Amino acid sequence: MILEHAWLTVIEGREAEFESAMAKAFAIIESAPGCHGAEVRRVVESLNYVLIVKWDSVKAHMEGFRTSPLFEEWRAATHHFYSEKPYVIHYSEPIAR
Numbered sequence: 001m002i003l004e005h006a007w008l009t010v011i012e013g014r015e016a017e018f019e020s021a022m023a024k025a026f027a028i029i030e031s032a033p034g035c036h037g038a039e040v041r042r043v044v045e046s047l048n049y050v051l052i053v054k055w056d057s058v059k060a061h062m063e064g065f066r067t068s069p070l071f072e073e074w075r076a077a078t079h080h081f082y083s084e085k086p087y088v089i090h091y092s093e094p095i096a097r
Helices: 015-030 058-067 069-081
Strands: 002-009 035-042 048-055 087-091
Touching: 002 058, 015 035, 015 069, 048 058, 058 069
Parallel strands: none
Antiparallel strands: 002 048, 002 087, 035 048
């Protein structure tokens, strides 16, 4: 399982609207094949947010979800709140302890 982190910069003054929209948008992304849950956290030191999604693989995210009609629904529900394009990065399984 991998983690997707998407850094989201929300238009100033639209934070409450964004948070309300995200509460509804979780159903979209979490219904995607290969998705094992999502959450959004607000950055304490700024007006930014981070979206954290658990995926089976990068392929499940980039070739499955991102090319599906579900992604278009997700974009319609969330992307008009961003002041810039989200920065997306994927993380591997945790290293051994």
